[in-house]
Amino acid sequence: MKFFIDTANINEIKEIAEWGILDGVTTNPSLIAKEGRDLKEVIREITELVDGPISAEVISLISEEMVEEAKELVKIHSNVVIKVPMTEEGLKAVKVLSQMGIKSNVTLVFSAAQALLAAKAGATYVSPFLGRLDDIGHEGMGLIREIVTIFAMHNISTEILSASIRHSIHVIEAAKAGSDIATVPYAVFKQMLKHPLTDSGIERFLKDWENAK
Numbered sequence: 001m002k003f004f005i006d007t008a009n010i011n012e013i014k015e016i017a018e019w020g021i022l023d024g025v026t027t028n029p030s031l032i033a034k035e036g037r038d039l040k041e042v043i044r045e046i047t048e049l050v051d052g053p054i055s056a057e058v059i060s061l062i063s064e065e066m067v068e069e070a071k072e073l074v075k076i077h078s079n080v081v082i083k084v085p086m087t088e089e090g091l092k093a094v095k096v097l098s099q100m101g102i103k104s105n106v107t108l109v110f111s112a113a114q115a116l117l118a119a120k121a122g123a124t125y126v127s128p129f130l131g132r133l134d135d136i137g138h139e140g141m142g143l144i145r146e147i148v149t150i151f152a153m154h155n156i157s158t159e160i161l162s163a164s165i166r167h168s169i170h171v172i173e174a175a176k177a178g179s180d181i182a183t184v185p186y187a188v189f190k191q192m193l194k195h196p197l198t199d200s201g202i203e204r205f206l207k208d209w210e211n212a213k
């Protein structure tokens with residue numbers, strides 16, 4: 001399973017990239033706005049830190065304008081992937097982008113039907129949002145399982161990027177379901193790393209070592 005980080009914060013990306021486990025990055029307008037910085041400037045800096053797909057989201061809701069935004073964004077670096085919302089206009093834009101050889105990530109996917117349409121239009125990635133489904137009392141993981149089953153059955157090459165991840169159990173369950181990628185927030189990476197028995201184990205080993213001297 002590939003790990004992307006879901007943030008636009010340069011320090012967070014730098015720190016997790018140094019662990020040597022990062023395959024890519026996803027951003028969205030909310031994450032960029034949180035940094036209070038220019039989108040292109042942030043994306044450029046990220047491409048210098050991570051050698052893998054970097055999702056940058058379009059703002060327009062009209063397909064022709066989305067394509068224009070995409071053309072500008074891919075000029076930043078060949079690793080830039082265009083994030084497009086799951087709408088009629090988004091699908092049209094994805095089709096054009098795929099014909100142009102530009103990679104896309106269809107975001108805000110909440111049903112298998114949406115995932116199928118996105119894949120059919122030529123999306124490189126589909127992003128089902130686990131946490132936001134859980135928030136409204138639906139089982140987010142059920143959606144991942146459904147998409148994995150359908151894509152495998154029909155040999156669909158679009159990659160499944162589990163998004164809106166809230167804790168490490170989401171990552172593990174998405175891995176068990178066969179999701180290709182999980183885009184993980186910084187805090188969840190930290191949560192995945194830690195176990196109290198690891199910490200107390202290190203402490204005991206070092207104490208025993210000192211005592212034996």
Ligand code: E4P
Nearest residue numbers: 006026027028132163164165
């Ligand atoms: C996906 O690419 C989105 O950026 C993200 O996972 C959204 O997560 P949220 O529901 O925590 O905002």
